[in-house]
Amino acid sequence: MRPVVLEQSDAIGAAWRGRYDRLRLNTSRLTSRLPGARYERGAGLFPSRAAFVAYLERYAERHRIDVRLATRVQRVDRDDGDDGAWRLRTSGADMRAEHVIVATGYAHEPYFPPWAGRDVFRPRLLHSAEYRNAEPFRDRDVLVAGAGCSGMEIAYDLADGGARRVWIAVRTPPNIVLRSLGGLPGDPIAVALLRLPPAVADAQDRIVRRLVLGDLSPYGLPRPDEGTFARFQRLGVAPTIVDRAVVEAIKDRRIEIVPEVRTLDATGAELADGERIEPGALVAATGYTCGLEPLVGHLGVLDERGVPRTVGGGEAAPGLRFIGYVPVPGQIHHVTVEAKRAARAIARL
Helix, strand or coil, X not given: CCCEEECCCCCCCHHHHCCCCCCECXXXXXXXXXXXXXXXXXXXXXXXXXXXXXXXXXXXXXXXXXXXXXXXXXXXXXXXXXXXXEEEEECCCCEEECCEEECCCCCCEECCCCCECHHHCCCEEEECCCCCCCHHHCCCEEEEECCCHHHHHHHHHHHHCCCCEEEEEECCCCCEEECXXXXXXXXXXXXXXXXXXXXHHHHHHHHHHHHHCCCCHHHCCXXXXXXXXXXXXXXXXXXXEECHHHHHHHHCCCCEEEECEEEECCCCEEECCCCEECCCEEEECCCEECCCHHHHHHHCCECCCCXXXXXCCCEEECCEEECCCCCCCCHHHHHHHHXXXXXXHHHHC
């Protein structure tokens, strides 16, 4: 098989290049490898954004992958011919293919909550996808909306980088997991626990949380009613993975936890408890959508959330597959598993 990769940007790994400077992989290099390639020495246990981009570039070069840059796929349709092929409308010339794998990513389009008053809010408002570093926010008060991995890390970056006051607005108390324990990566353990019944895995997770994090309720982060693995099985929601320094900053009140943002006005935000704060900037770490509707929404392969109905490398329609849409710990490793499964299935046809 001779695969062709269509990439809308002008560089490999563009989604990673545009993220914040402090970003590192939440999973270790041991479980974050693509088939047939290790990281170079010096990448660190949890490779940085730059190290991972370099890894992708070397991977494409080493395996001579045919990557067509600056080629945006706008729509996928059945071709008019009798061979069951697909026609891809792109920013360049249209293309035909017997098999199409959509791998644009689970976190593709930045999502903003429908906050009333957003149109009159005068302080700077940006999505976490636009955030780079703390320098523009030095000596300013900043509100971060969202307590996922990005929200927590950006809040710490701001507190560590000279912001005067940093709040995190939390809607649902997150299940917090440390990136490493005693210098050892936590992701191999998490992947192993995924194989157990959620109730058993969560019992183990609660013991670890109590021992390594303690009670964060006095700081505004009570233990969630639903455990890490039960929530993941029910909603596909991954835990908040952070370094210990982030938790210590919360305990030191360098990062303050407040209720979720309800509405905005010209100068501030009203929170769920009725309190009003006036930040100099608001960073919306409020997640992403898949953004697949323009591409394949007309094919009946998406659910009501815009997520592919069939994931994991199986056929969503004859010759059409989606890879990278299962939000599991160790996503890079899991994509490798999905890719091998899809390649074997196509090779048998």
